[in-house]
Amino acid sequence: METPKGEGAGWLRLLLLAPYIALLWLPFYNDTQPAFLGFPFFYWYQFLWVPITSVLLYVVYRSMK
Template identity: 50%
Template sequence: MDRNERTRRTRLWSNWYLLLLPTYAAVLWVPFFNRVEPTILGFPFFYAYQMIWVLISAVLTGIVFFATRQQ
């Protein structure tokens, strides 16, 4: 395997991408956050939970982006 092939494989997959999985798992598991109480800053838990995960996923996506970009 030459250097170009290794570089191409590195670009296709990295363990950093595993950081994106918690976002999908947390948001797709609806029975966990399908409730009104408790309210957070006046928002029902259902909406507050999703807004919090928007922020968390933005941070995780940024981390993965900067960790996997080519120098």
């Protein structure tokens, strides 16, 4: 008996907690070093999570479709 694609992918939804926790934990990235292309760590760390979150959303969406 086959299971629908979305049924076994419930644990993948937990991946969406990663950006939430990573950006909510402010003491971790509240620093200026290491700088990247002139941007303090505080800024580029947050910008880095934009494409990471997009990829995670895509993975979860495709697993549920």
